Amino acid sequence: MAAIPLCVDLDGTLTSSDLLIESFFALVKRNPLYLLYCLEWLLRGKAYLKAQIAEHAAIDVSLLPYNGRLIDFLKKESAAGRDLYLCTAGNQRFAEQIARHLGFFKGVMSSNESINLSGTNKASVLTAEFGVQGFDYCGNARADLPVWKQSRTAIVVGGKSIQAAARKVNQTTVIFDNKRSLFRLAVREMRVYQWVKNLLIFVPLLASHRFTNIDALKVAGIAFLSFCLCASSIYILNDMLDLDADRRHSRKCKRPFASGELPLVSGIGMLFVLLLASASLAVFLPPAFQLVLACYVAMTLAYSFHLKRVTLVDVFTLAALYTTRIVAGGAAVDVVPSDWLIMFSVMIFLSLALVKRYTELDKMQREGKDSTSGRGYLTADMSIVRSFGPAAGYVAVLVLALYMNSAAVTGLYRHPHRLWIFFVLVLYWISRVWMVAFRGQMHDDPIVYAFRNRSSLVIMMLCVAAVLFAI
Secondary structure, eight states: TTOOHHHHHTTTBBSOHHHHEEEEEHHHOOOOOOOOOHHHHHHTTTTHHHHHHHHHOOOOGGGOOBHHHHHHHHHHHTTTTOOOEEEEEEHHHHHHHHHHHHOOEEEEEEESSSOOOTTTTHHHHHHHHHHHSSSSEEEOOOOHHHHHHHEEEEEEEEEEHHHHHHHHOOOOOEEEOOOOOOHHHHHHHHHHGGGGGGGGGGGHHHTTOOOOHHHHHHHHHHHHHHHHHHHHHHHHHHHHHHHHHHHSSSTTTGSSHTTTOOOOOHHHHHHHHHHHHHHHHTTSSSSSHHHHHHHHHHHHHHHHHHHGGTHHHHHHHHHHHHHHHHHHHHTTTTOOOOHHHHHHHHEEEEEEEEHOOOOOOOOHHTTTTBTTTSSSBBGHHHHHHHHHHHHHHHHHHHHHHHTTHHHHHHHHHGGGGGGHHHHHHHHHHHHHHHHHHHOOOOSSSSSHHHHHHHEEEEEEHHHHHHHHHOO
C-alpha cells in the first residue's frame, strides 16, 4: 500500500465546500462590479475564470470545512510512509495554500490558466504521472469516474448514488459514506423560523380594522408567502457572502453553508428558485406591492454588500426593512399606513436593531475581542449603543401616546381610552427587552426572541386583545 501513491480530490472530498463558488462570492462581496469581470473571464474558459478569481480573491483556508474522518485517514496513510498528492480542479494558488496548511501532501496537481484539471483531463495527467492502476484516487463526484476507471482503488466520499457509479468502473472501492438530508438542510438554510417577522404584512389590516374581510386576508396571505420566499432567498445570499465571518462566529459557524453540510451549488439553485417563486406570487398582487417588494430586494442587497459594515447606517437600514414589510402589507390590500404607524414602526425597530448590535458587542467583550467581525462596531461603542437603544424605544412609546391623544383615534375606535392598556404593555415590553439584553440573556435576534419567549408571546397576545377591546 505504501508503494502506491494516493491522489486526493479537493472540492466535495477533502473539504465539503466548493472553492470556485466560495472565492466567487468572496470576490463579489468585495465589489459587485467583479460580476461583470467574471462574465468576461468565463468567455475565455473555466480554467481562466478560476485563475483570475484566485488572483483577486482571498480565502482563509484554515477555516474551510474539512472532512474530519478523511483527514484522519490521510494522516495515518502519510505516517505509514505513503505519498499523498492533492489533485484538484481548483486553482493552483488555493490548492498550494491548503497543502501547506495540512502539511501531509507530497505534491499538488491543479488547474492553471489553460487547463481545467477535471474529468478526463485529470485522468490523463495522473496516468501519465503514475501509469494505469499505478495510483489510488479519492473523489466524490461523477466527474471523477474517468479517474476511478484508471486507478487501482476508488476511494469514494459520498452517498449511495455515487458509490454505485464508482463500482461500475472500479470494483475495488473504499467508502466514506456521506449521509445527509439535503431537504432538511435546505429548510434550515431558508430560516423558516424567521418568517414570523413577515407577520408585519398583516398589521395594516389590523390597524384599518379590515381583519374580518376574507378577501383582504387572502390577498395579505399571498403577500406574506411572497415576502417569506423572497426573504429566504436573501438569507441564502447573505450566508454565501458571509462564509468567512460566519465560520469565525461561535454559533453561525454551524449554519449549513458555513459548516459545509449543504453544498454551495445547491444554494445558488435555491436562491433563483425562491426568487422566481416569490415573483410568481407577486404577479397576482397590485403593482404597488411589486414595487415595494423590489425596493425591499434592492435595500437588502445594499445592506448585504456594504451597508451592514457602516456604523449606525446598518441599524437604520434594518429599521427601514422592517417598516417596509408594513408598507408592503398596506400596498397589497390597498391601505395606506398612517404617518403615526410609520413613525412608531421605525422607532421601535430601530430600538430592536440596536438591541441586536448591543448583544453582539456584549458577547465580543465577554470573549475578549475588540470589534465585531464584518461590522463597523468596536466594543468601546457599547455605552453609546446602550444609550441610543432604549431612547429609540421610548420615543416609539411617546409616538404611541401622542397618537392616542390625536383626532384620528376617535374616528377609528369606539373606546379609545382602552388603548392605554396597549400603551402600558408596549412600554413594559420594550423596557423588559433592554433589561434582558443588559443581563446578557438576549438571543442575538430580538424579533426571534420575542416569538420564542413565553412572556413576550403573552404580551403580544394581550396587545392584540387590547386593540380589539378598544374597537
